[in-house]
Amino acid sequence: MNCIVMGATMIFVLLAISFVGIIPSESLAQTTNTTTAAGSANATSAGGGGETTVVMPLGSSSATGGQGYEPPTVTVSAGGTVIWDNQDNALHTATSGNPDTATPDGKFDTGLVGANQQSKPVTMPTEPADYVYFCTLHPFLVGTVTVQ
Numbered sequence: 388m389n390c391i392v393m394g395a396t397m398i399f400v401l402l403a404i405s406f407v408g409i410i411p412s413e414s415l416a417q418t419t420n421t422t423t424a425a426g427s428a429n430a431t432s433a434g435g436g437g438e439t440t441v442v443m444p445l446g447s448s449s450a451t452g453g454q455g456y457e458p459p460t461v462t463v464s465a466g467g468t469v470i471w472d473n474q475d476n477a478l479h480t481a482t483s484g485n486p487d488t489a490t491p492d493g494k495f496d497t498g499l500v501g502a503n504q505q506s507k508p509v510t511m512p513t514e515p516a517d518y519v520y521f522c523t524l525h526p527f528l529v530g531t532v533t534v535q
């Protein structure tokens with residue numbers, strides 16, 4: 388009788404171990420999907436005058452990947468805020484300044500945004516203008532915030 392109980396326990400333990408092995412990868416995949424869906428929703432609502440979100444897409448750390456800030460240009464009202472949503476697997480920034488010389492001008496800066504992280508809402512200047520920004524780690528990534 389004890390042997391049967393022991394056997395049944397062993398089977399449960401083995402089943403539990405195999406489930407633990409399976410579940411994390413599934414939850415990771417779900418988390419990634421959820422993040423992507425949320426990012427798309429934010430990008431869509433930006434056009435409607437809500438929160439303005441710019442995505443740093445997966446692959447944008449590659450100079451030849453052709454992935455840049457999405458959308459590359461956003462328009463906000465004076466003093467409005469923008470959130471950068473890093474969906475890439477590398478660190479990025481959105482730093483105002485001259486991308487040709489990779490020189491920040493101090494108008495705004497997300498600081499480093501980790502992979503699959505969002506920046507804090509970054510307050511834009513109040514003076515209407517086109518503000519060019521770039522990634523300090525990948526200066527080939529260039530975007531524009533138009534303040535109107």
Ligand SMILES: [Cu+2]
Binds near residue numbers: 448480
């Ligand atoms: Cu970058």
